[in-house]
Amino acid sequence: MQMNEIEAHLGAHAGRRTGPVILDLKNISLSFGGVRALTDISFNVKEHEIRAIIGPNGAGKSSMLNVINGVYRPQQGEIIYRGEHRRNMDCYAAAKSGIARTFQNIALFKGMTVLDNIMTGRNLKMKSNFLMQALYWGPARREEIEHRIKAEEIIDFLEIQAIRKTPVGRLPYGLQKRVELGRALAAEPEILLLDEPMAGMNVEEKQDMCRFILDVNDQFGTTIVLIEHDMGVVMDISDRVVVLDYGKKIGDGTPDEVRTNQDVINAYLGVEH
Numbered sequence: 470m471q472m473n474e475i476e477a478h479l480g481a482h483a484g485r486r487t488g489p490v491i492l493d494l495k496n497i498s499l500s501f502g503g504v505r506a507l508t509d510i511s512f513n514v515k516e517h518e519i520r521a522i523i524g525p526n527g528a529g530k531s532s533m534l535n536v537i538n539g540v541y542r543p544q545q546g547e548i549i550y551r552g553e554h555r556r557n558m559d560c561y562a563a564a565k566s567g568i569a570r571t572f573q574n575i576a577l578f579k580g581m582t583v584l585d586n587i588m589t590g591r592n593l594k595m596k597s598n599f600l601m602q603a604l605y606w607g608p609a610r611r612e613e614i615e616h617r618i619k620a621e622e623i624i625d626f627l628e629i630q631a632i633r634k635t636p637v638g639r640l641p642y643g644l645q646k647r648v649e650l651g652r653a654l655a656a657e658p659e660i661l662l663l664d665e666p667m668a669g670m671n672v673e674e675k676q677d678m679c680r681f682i683l684d685v686n687d688q689f690g691t692t693i694v695l696i697e698h699d700m701g702v703v704m705d706i707s708d709r710v711v712v713l714d715y716g717k718k719i720g721d722g723t724p725d726e727v728r729t730n731q732d733v734i735n736a737y738l739g740v741e742h
């Protein structure tokens with residue numbers, strides 16, 4: 470993909486509006502024994518927004534995503550999702566309520582094909598029971614066909630038709646990351662959490678991934694929360710950015726506001742606290 474194509478996507482993207490707050494995190498604190506991973510963090514995410522979480526290594530970014538999708542339970546704070554206070558949220562409940570995620574290290578079934586990996590993202594949507602599925606009988610058969618159609622739509626959207634039958638383990642890293650995005654999209658999430666979607670990619674792969682993230686946001690209306698270390702990417706595609714450092718929030722605003730925030734500049738330059 471050429472740079473002017475990315476710019477065209479960004480231009481189209483800049484025209485759209487974000488909605489009301491869909492996810493509100495208030496005064497979140499999380500510790501592991503004596504390690505304070507997050508201290509009194511508050512920020513919100515608006516519907517249809519691309520919201521980035523940035524910060525130096527160990528700042529608490531992944532912990533924050535894990536709090537949002539119910540992997541970690543914060544000792545303090547409140548999470549309000551679609552106007553409802555969430556208590557005792559676990560991963561399954563978060564996924565059921567429309568929160569999907571990808572991981573820092575690819576978590577796919579390497580021996581399975583691209584299509585089958587994407588189908589695993591449909592699991593929560595499947596209604597027929599195990600016996601019906603095993604017998605491939607009646608409603609289970611119809612359901613399976615519907616899910617396959619959806620998976621094929623995602624494959625077309627991500628332009629990976631040519632590798633749909635290839636075992637994931639044989640694919641280059643950049644394509645595996647794209648398949649992982651496909652599996653998360655298969656759940657038709659309302660909020661998509663992306664943990665370093667461009668880590669380890671070359672320039673061209675990053676440009677493709679940027680385009681897909683913008684297209685997911687534009688075409689499906691999906692709200693996106695992403696952790697990313699590539700500042701160029703973050704500043705280009707995000708509506709707002711929250712900055713963490715040593716588990717504390719040190720900045721929050723538009724890319725331009727964050728770029729000129731002295732605390733953020735200090736954190737990135739390694740200035741002593």
Ligand SMILES: Nc1ncnc2c1ncn2[C@@H]1O[C@H](COP(=O)(O)OP(=O)(O)OP(=O)(O)O)[C@@H](O)[C@H]1O
Binds near residue numbers: 527533
């Ligand atoms: N499961 C855990 N058990 C103990 N400590 C943890 C755990 N998860 C995270 N931490 C600690 O919490 C702090 C924040 O870690 P976290 O992985 O959230 O940071 P990060 O900003 O995502 O870092 P990176 O950019 O390196 O991935 C670190 O000090 C880390 O060692």
